[in-house]
Amino acid sequence: xxxxxxxxxxxxxxxxxxxxxxxxxxxxxxxxxxxxxxxxxxxxxxxxxxxxxxxxxxxxxxxxxxxxxxxxxxxxxxxxxxxxxxxxxxxxxxxxxxxxxxxxxxxxxxxxxx
Amino acid sequence: xxxxxxxxxxxxxxxxxxxxxxxxxxxxxxxxxxxxxxxxxxxxxxxxxxxxxxxxxxxxxxxxxxxxxxxxxxxxxxxxxxxxxxxxxxxxxxxxxxxxxxxxxxxxxx
Numbered sequence: 001x002x003x004x005x006x007x008x009x010x011x012x013x014x015x016x017x018x019x020x021x022x023x024x025x026x027x028x029x030x031x032x033x034x035x036x037x038x039x040x041x042x043x044x045x046x047x048x049x050x051x052x053x054x055x056x057x058x059x060x061x062x063x064x065x066x067x068x069x070x071x072x073x074x075x076x077x078x079x080x081x082x083x084x085x086x087x088x089x090x091x092x093x094x095x096x097x098x099x100x101x102x103x104x105x106x107x108x109x110x111x112x113x114x
Numbered sequence: 115x116x117x118x119x120x121x122x123x124x125x126x127x128x129x130x131x132x133x134x135x136x137x138x139x140x141x142x143x144x145x146x147x148x149x150x151x152x153x154x155x156x157x158x159x160x161x162x163x164x165x166x167x168x169x170x171x172x173x174x175x176x177x178x179x180x181x182x183x184x185x186x187x188x189x190x191x192x193x194x195x196x197x198x199x200x201x202x203x204x205x206x207x208x209x210x211x212x213x214x215x216x217x218x219x220x221x222x223x224x
Contacts, residue, residue, distance in 0.1 A: 004156075033212075042216040043157070043202065056211065091156050102147075105156025 004106035006092050012112045018080040021109045024073055025094030033103060034067055034077050035091040043091070049075065082113045117141075118205055118215035126221040130192055135218040137203035138185045144208040146186050148177055151200040151217070160188075193222045 005024040013019050025032050034046040047057040049069045057067070064083070069075040079086055089110050093103040119138045127133055137146070145164045149157035161170050163179035163186060170177045174197075176189040190197055203215045 035214075043214040045212060045214075048212075093156070102159040102162070103157075105158070107154070108156055 004092055004094055004104050006090075006106035006109050008109060009107065010110045010112075012114065013082055015083055015113055016081045017113075018078065019082045019086075019111060019113075021077040021090050021092075021111070023075045023077070023092030023106060025075070025092070026104055027073065029094035029096055029104070030072070031095045031097060031101075032069060032075050033093040033095075034075070035093065035105075036088045037091060037108070038088045046077070079111075082111075084113045087112050118203055118213055120201075120203060120215040120218050122218060123216070124219050124221075126223065127193055129194060129222055129224050131222075132189070132191050133193055133220070134187055134189045135201055135220070136185065136187050137215050139205060140184065141205070141207070142183050143205035144183075145206045146179055146183070147204045147206070148186070148188055149202040149204065151202060152198075157200075157202055190220075193220075195222045195224050198222050 004026055007022045031050050033048040035043050036046055037043045044059055046059045047067045048055055052069045052072055065079055067077045089108045091105050091108045093105045095101045095103045121136050145162055147162045148160045150160055151157040161172055161177045163177055166181045166183045168179045174191045178187050186203055198221050200217045200219050202217045206212050
């Protein structure tokens with residue numbers, strides 16, 4: 001397996017534009033996580049899915065952020081409209097199960113909003 | 115909200131030295147994980163500790179989970195430049211949520 005695949009690796013966009021980040025989890029994993037990492041706040045959990053169903057979205061900062069998982073092999077994180085403070089590295093991770101199991105991370109998407 | 119604190123925030127040492135980094139919380143966790151993250155990459159799991167007082171060794175790395183399952187330490191013996199990276203601890207609150215600490219950024223100079 002190629003691991004968790006995220007695209008794009010880098011995204012530069014203007015404030016106000018819509019941004020869509022994509023993630024393909026490892027085949028067979030039933031939990032998927034979206035994280036955001038900044039120097040100031042570290043690694044923050046935004047949302048996680050179990051069996052394609054959103055379980056905890058309490059980390060989603062505001063209504064401008066939305067995430068979907070239409071099937072077991074694909075998830076998106078959308079920001080609309082984007083703002084400069086959304087600039088960060090966004091990671092997707094997947095695992096066999098929610099608790100006490102290893103989370104495999106993708107390489108991340110570095111988002112810059114200017 | 116459960117919080118994990120890590121210390122030190124930054125650490126720069128010479129190759130061959132020993133070091134210990136810490137992960138502390140006022141909350142009890144069902145398990146705790148340590149990850150290492152290299153620049154431009156996602157975190158990679160090093161170890162999971164589950165039982166209070168548990169000690170696990172991974173080559174030159176020794177991990178310990180506190181008796182009360184509120185804290186953990188990572189000790190590296192004879193550090194090498196390849197150990198350079200961001201070390202993150204992550205606590206699992208009995209499946210309710212999963213929180214990461216801010217990390218310790220380690221630099222091992224040759």
